[in-house]
Amino acid sequence: MEKSVRKYWPVFLLPTLIAFTIGFLWPFIWGIYLSFCKFNTVNKVKFVGISNYTRVFSDSTFVHAFWFTALFTLASTVLINVIAFLIAVLLTRGIKGTNIFRTIFFMPNLIGGIVLGYIWQILLDGLLSNWGLPLLALNEKAGFTGLLILMGWQQIGYMMIIYIAGLQNVSPDLIEAAEIDGATPWQILTKIKIPMVMPSVTICTFLTLTNSFKLFDQNLSLTGGEPAKKSQMLALNIYDTFYARSGGQWKGIGQAKAVVFFLLVVVIALIQLRATRTKEVQA
Amino acid sequence: MAVVNMEKKQESKRTRIINMILSVVFALICLVYIYPIFLIVTNSLKIESAISTNTAFKLPTADTFAGIANYIYGVTKMDFLSSFLYSLFITVSSVVLIILCCSMCAWYISRVNTLASKAMYYLCIFSMVVPFQMVMFTLAKTADTLKLNTPFNICIIYLGFGAGLAVFMFTGFMKSMPLEIEEAAMIDGCSPIQMFFRVVMPITKPTTISTAILETMWVWNDYLLPTLVLDIKKYRTIPMDIQYFRGSYGSVQMAPMMACIVITIIPVILLYLFCQKYIIEGVVAGAVKG
Structure with a gap:
């Protein structure tokens, strides 16, 4: 069978391969090459070696964006996963209205990042002005907290769904056996439920980590990086370097930043997967 | 035997009360959860001059109610x-x-x-x-x-x-x-x-x-x-x-803007309510594979 399928590769493989080359492979390789070049349009490209990379690390906005992103990613990953898991545990007790609650918690997930940002901008600016505090555009701390709330609002429902699926897969026999042995609800939670849902924890931390680290739309619409690029995250900083700064050298530096950003994402993903995978158990 | 039954009954009664309190708490949380969407809807019904950061939380009154004017303006503009x-x-x-x-x-x-x-x-x-x-x-x-x-x-x-x-x-x-x-x-x-x-x-x-x-x-x-x-x-x-x-x-212009946000969200929410089962299953399947 393999042989006869193989002959049909132009039908099965080729369309995706061509699109994949146009949409990903070629831009990726070209992007790596351009990160070593000075260019303004793609017709005037001059090879400059690693000088773009040295400029990246001496750019204070990038360093600030890095720390802002790192802190945000850490805070949002912890916040989202703890709350989502808590809700999932409470919603698997069979309380009245579980389905409605689940529906509502998941809903914000379907609204796009740009729209979400503006919804929260209106709400948070309203709160800030009623409390007599500076608005989002002038308030770095509020920008950070606002992004955190927005991200939580959007992602908690999604992660909750995954945790609920994980919890429902824990065999009732196991819990019953523990109850007969006299385990308290707290012991059942920490000694059985949490170890048994570790695969879900792996997935959810992976998703929240990468989503938060790569956040762009919400950042653009909620704060736009204001005040003075102080609430810029890495993705927005790269975009800003490419399209908002004038001067011939910035596009090359932007591309170099993008390569650094890509490497950071890969490193984080690998570390995280290794760290949580080792904690998974078999029933 | 009777003692065990009594204990069980008491326990299930306690669980029932806890579950009922939880239901109420969750209902309140859910109200807070959908408040941002509610806020946009109310603001989209106000006239432009009634919208500012200070008055964002006020409901439209007879003076500030704009009807669907913002929607018409937003959609055409x-x-x-x-x-x-x-x-x-x-x-x-x-x-x-x-x-x-x-x-x-x-x-x-x-x-x-x-x-x-x-x-x-x-x-x-x-x-x-x-x-x-x-x-x-x-x-x-x-x-x-x-x-x-x-x-x-x-x-x-x-x-x-x-x-x-x-x-x-x-x-x-x-x-x-x-x-x-x-x-x-x-x-x-x-x-x-x-x-x-x-x-x-x-x-x-x-x-x-x-x-x-x-x-x-x-x-x-x-x-x-x-x-x-x-x-x-x-x-x-x-x-x-x-x-x-x-x-x-x-x-x-904030008012037509908010009207447009509302129209953007509505089809998504409607689709979600109708295909909820598939969407949630899809998310779970995607995550389990990922």
Whole structure:
């Protein structure tokens, strides 16, 4: 069978391969090459070696964006996963209205990042002005907290769904056996439920980590990086370097930043997967 | 025996009370949870002069109630209908193309064991980790050069960039499918193409639905890719439209803006309420594979 399928590769493989080359492979390789070049349009490209990379690390906005992103990613990953898991545990007790609650918690997930940002901008600016505090555009701390709330609002429902699926897969026999042995609800939670849902924890931390680290739309619409690029995250900083700064050298530096950003994402993903995978158990 | 029963009864009574309190608490939390959407709806019904950061939380009164005027103004001024149609067309064409091409590609990968098919598989997984910023500039240039910069053929770009997730999900499912069915079909004289459409596609239906939902959520809400690829003066998708009018500071009119946000959200929420089961299953399936 393999042989006869193989002959049909132009039908099965080729369309995706061509699109994949146009949409990903070629831009990726070209992007790596351009990160070593000075260019303004793609017709005037001059090879400059690693000088773009040295400029990246001496750019204070990038360093600030890095720390802002790192802190945000850490805070949002912890916040989202703890709350989502808590809700999932409470919603698997069979309380009245579980389905409605689940529906509502998941809903914000379907609204796009740009729209979400503006919804929260209106709400948070309203709160800030009623409390007599500076608005989002002038308030770095509020920008950070606002992004955190927005991200939580959007992602908690999604992660909750995954945790609920994980919890429902824990065999009732196991819990019953523990109850007969006299385990308290707290012991059942920490000694059985949490170890048994570790695969879900792996997935959810992976998703929240990468989503938060790569956040762009919400950042653009909620704060736009204001005040003075102080609430810029890495993705927005790269975009800003490419399209908002004038001067011939910035596009090359932007591309170099993008390569650094890509490497950071890969490193984080690998570390995280290794760290949580080792904690998974078999029933 | 009687004592045990009494204890059980007491315990279940306590659980019932706790559960009831939890229900009430959750109901309150849910009200807070949907408040932001409620806030936008109330503000979209106010007249422009009644909207400021200070009065955002006030409900519209008889003096400030604007009816659907903001909606009419917003829709006509922002050319909302054409944005909606562009978004709809791009999403449908991209998702159909992604599902068709990637399921075929995944079947090839899972049935043919060559270096090329393995390389393709690992490249797809790799592409899922790469952030869009890494390729955004060169991708936009490539799309321009190849004239893939209209709403009518941008789906090819989406196929290229969305292939990773789709191929990964389909391959995961197809590898677990029993080969016997396909072998039997082959002996009965089925060609690979017939086999794919008559045998493989029907079996993969659950994965097709999950993948379609995940890709739809992505393409419909995507902002940066169409912004960089399409000519914003000629074509705008909904997220581009919102950003275009809100992002240009100065003479932004908040009331029509909020009306447009409301109309943007409504179809999504309606679709969600009707296909909730599939969407939630799709998310779970996507996560378990991921």
